[in-house]
Amino acid sequence: MTMQRTLAAAAISALAFAMPAAAETVDMATVKCAELETMKEDEVNFMFSWLLGYAGGQASDTTIDLGSMDSVGKSIGEYCAENPDVGLVSAVTYVLSE
Numbered sequence: 682m683t684m685q686r687t688l689a690a691a692a693i694s695a696l697a698f699a700m701p702a703a704a705e706t707v708d709m710a711t712v713k714c715a716e717l718e719t720m721k722e723d724e725v726n727f728m729f730s731w732l733l734g735y736a737g738g739q740a741s742d743t744t745i746d747l748g749s750m751d752s753v754g755k756s757i758g759e760y761c762a763e764n765p766d767v768g769l770v771s772a773v774t775y776v777l778s779e
Contacts, residue, residue: 709735709770712768713765713766714761714767714772715766732770732773733750735773753776756779
């Protein structure tokens with residue numbers, strides 16, 4: 682599954698995500714775009730949900746536009762495909778600022 686398709690699927694189901702089966706601590710500041718390719722779908726869904734919440738918190742925005750989640754997911758996937766060495770938090774921040 683391509684990164685764009687994975688993130689698009691995550692966008693559609695982001696609010697109904699499941700916690701990753703293995704409990705672990707992840708420093709989101711260290712996760713690179715390229716790592717999305719090796720993640721399971723439920724992990725991508727969780728990451729995507731966390732990242733949108735994080736970005737909203739940074740912007741002091743408590744709303745979520747459910748209608749734009751598919752396009753946001755595709756945009757993040759496209760950006761990450763072109764910039765695999767960029768941190769995922771930076772990628773989401775960049776895409777959401779456009």
